[in-house]
Amino acid sequence: MDLLPIIFVAILANNIxxxxxxxxxxxxxxTQRVETSLGMGMGVIFVMTLAAVISWLIFYGILEPLNxxxxxxxxxxxxxxxxxxxVEIVLKKTNPTLFRALGIYLPLMTxxxxxxxxxxxxxxxxxxxxxxxxYAIAAAIGFTIAVVVMAGIRERMELVSMSSFLRGxxxxxxxxxxxxxxxxxFAGMVTL
Amino acid sequence: xxxxxxxFSKGIFVENPVFRLLLGLCPVLAVSITAxxxxxxxxxxxxxxxxxxxxxxxxxxxxxxxxxIPAFILIIATFVTIVDLxxxxxxxxxxxxxxxxxxxxxxxxxxxGRAEAFARKNTIGRSIIDALGVGIGFTIALTVLGIVRxxxxxxxxxxxxxxxxxxxxxxxxxxxxxxxxxLGVLVALFNVMxxxxxxx
Numbered sequence: 001m002d003l004l005p006i007i008f009v010a011i012l013a014n015n016i017x018x019x020x021x022x023x024x025x026x027x028x029x030x031t032q033r034v035e036t037s038l039g040m041g042m043g044v045i046f047v048m049t050l051a052a053v054i055s056w057l058i059f060y061g062i063l064e065p066l067n068x069x070x071x072x073x074x075x076x077x078x079x080x081x082x083x084x085x086x087v088e089i090v091l092k093k094t095n096p097t098l099f100r101a102l103g104i105y106l107p108l109m110t111x112x113x114x115x116x117x118x119x120x121x122x123x124x125x126x127x128x129x130x131x132x133x134x135y136a137i138a139a140a141i142g143f144t145i146a147v148v149v150m151a152g153i154r155e156r157m158e159l160v161s162m163s164s165f166l167r168g169x170x171x172x173x174x175x176x177x178x179x180x181x182x183x184x185x186f187a188g189m190v191t192l
Numbered sequence: 193x194x195x196x197x198x199x200f201s202k203g204i205f206v207e208n209p210v211f212r213l214l215l216g217l218c219p220v221l222a223v224s225i226t227a228x229x230x231x232x233x234x235x236x237x238x239x240x241x242x243x244x245x246x247x248x249x250x251x252x253x254x255x256x257x258x259x260x261i262p263a264f265i266l267i268i269a270t271f272v273t274i275v276d277l278x279x280x281x282x283x284x285x286x287x288x289x290x291x292x293x294x295x296x297x298x299x300x301x302x303x304x305g306r307a308e309a310f311a312r313k314n315t316i317g318r319s320i321i322d323a324l325g326v327g328i329g330f331t332i333a334l335t336v337l338g339i340v341r342x343x344x345x346x347x348x349x350x351x352x353x354x355x356x357x358x359x360x361x362x363x364x365x366x367x368x369x370x371x372x373x374x375l376g377v378l379v380a381l382f383n384v385m386x387x388x389x390x391x392x
Contacts, residue, residue, distance in 0.1 A: 019368050021222040025301055028214060070277060073295040074269040081265055110265075113218050113299040120292055165383040169214050173376030180369040 003134050005190055010138035013187045016114050017146040018180040023114030027147060028172060030108075037151040041144025043105040045137060047087060048115050051080045052136035055119040056129060076119050081110045114143055149179065196321055203325030209302045210333035210375075211382040216302035219293045220334055221371040227350050230338025232286045234331025236275045236294065238323070241303050241330075243271035245323035248311040264307045265298070272297045302330065341365045341374055 016022045023044075030040045055076045063069060088106045091099040109115055118139050122132045153175055162171065194202070209215045219237070224230040247267045255263050276294050279287040287294065297303065306326055311319040342348055345366030347355040364370045 021218050021368070021371070022296075024217040024221060025215075028217065070273060073273055073276065073298055074266065076295075077265055077269050077298050078262070081262060110261075111299050111301050111304060113296045116299050117292060117296055120295055124292065165380045165387070170376045170380040170383065173372050173379060177369045177372030177376060180372055181364075184367065184369060 003131065006131060006135050007138040008186075008190055010135055011142040011145065012183060013190050015142045015146055015180075015183050016118065016139045017143055018176065018183045020117070022117040023112050023143055026108060026112055026114075027150065027176070028169065030105075031147050031151040031154055031172075034148060034151045034155060037147040038144070039101060040105045040108075041140070041147055043102045043109065044112070044114065044143050045140040046102065047080075047084060047106070047109045048118055048140040048143075049133060049136045050087070051083055051115050052119050052122055052132050053129070054083060055079055056122055056127075056132045059123050072120070072123070076116060080115055080119070084109045114139070146179070150176065153179075196318075199318060199321045200325040203322065203327070204329040204332065206386075207326075208329045208333055208382075209326055210330060210337075211379055212386075213302075214379075215305060216300040216330065217375070218296060219290075219300065220337060221368075221375060222293050223290055224334060224337040224341050224371060224374075225345070225366055226289075226342045226348075227335055227338035229286065229289050230334040231331065232279075232283070233290055233293065234327075234334040236279065236290070237297055237300060237303070238327025238331055239275055240268060240271040240297050240300075241306060241327045242320065242323040243274075244268045244303055244307055245311040245319040246316060248307045249314060249316045249319035252312045260312065261308075264304060268303055268307070269298050302326065337371075337375055337378060340378065341370060344374075345370060 010016070014020060017024070017027050026040060031037050058075055058079060059072065063071060063075065084106055088099075091102070091106075118136055122135060125135075127135055150172075154172065157171065157175070203209070207213060210217070210220055216237070219233050220230075223233045244264070244267050248264060251263075272295060275297070276287075279290070279294065306322060310322050314322070339349060342350075343355065344362050345364070347353060347359050347361040362370075365374055
């Protein structure tokens with residue numbers, strides 16, 4: 001499989017948030033401001049790539065040779081939650097500037113299903129290590145685009161007068177639906 | 193202190209995880225294309241929630257609070273693996289349809305939320321009641337969304353054609369955008385309903 005279709009599919013045609021419904025919790029939770037959603041997106045790019053590579057190595061290095069496939073879910077979630085802790089500690093000591101920028105988003109990563117989802121998708125789709133890295137980065141960029149676009153719309157939407165029944169979650173979901181419809185248009189450009 | 197009946201019913205109505213608290217939406221949006229898949233996912237999540245609430249409540253006095261989150265994750269992941277293997281063995285079609293969203297029950301914030309907010313502070317009995325209430329609330333919400341999307345999107349209900357040939361199904365509701373829009377409209381409708389009933 002070529003790398004270019006993987007990138008295109010992961011960012012646009014099969015966007016992990018709007019098409020595959022991964023990471024809806026942060027999508028609804030941290031898309032109030034463009035600035036915070038950009039920070040969250042950067043954190044996701046960083047952690048998702050690391051998590052995908054390490055879980056790929058664990059699966060093909062330990063679980064596959066020992067025939068322990070049924071431990072996949074448990075080992076991946078443990079790896080991801082300890083990785084998040086580790087990244088937090090290392091960043092704090094070595095790069096305080098980056099830590100200040102990403103620090104508050106890191107604890108949220110453990111329960112971000114996009115991180116675990118991409119790690120599992122890499123295994124399900126039989127990617128090799130290069131494809132895994134490329135897919136993880138592209139999926140995270142797709143996540144970032146989705147949250148930043150949504151935050152921009154929600155900043156505007158706060159100024160609009162609307163029924164109190166719609167305000168908040170309801171209108172955010174419908175907006176996400178319309179965005180998802182727009183992203184569906186990319187599906188025709190590539191065979192999934 | 194709430195009575196047992198209030199403890200049970202709060203998860204279904206006032207604190208419904210999907211329509212009121214908007215927790216655990218990833219599987220809700222993804223598997224609600226048909227009512228049967230939605231119901232299956234609801235039962236699977238309820239089983240994991242019940243198991244994790246019982247174990248978390250049973251070990252609450254032995255686990256130091258600093259390491260409780262990894263311990264909870266391990267407990268939840270164990271029950272998810274049980275569900276994954278059981279579905280694969282007995283209901284392979286459902287297992288195939290739910291796909292990646294079965295292992296992803298691990299990171300469902302609803303289950304982690306009940307362990308953290310309820311089970312680690314309450315007795316096993318109350319934790320079981322709480323898990324059943326929240327789990328049934330989640331299953332009902334998922335099934336309602338599944339029924340709406342299946343009838344309007346495909347013209348069937350639980351696989352049976354119920355609308356006849358005159359009805360042209362709206363393909364949009366069976367696609368990803370339809371999931372967001374249908375859930376958004378349902379959340380608004382439930383807001384109206386709760387307002388009428390005087391529940392905030």
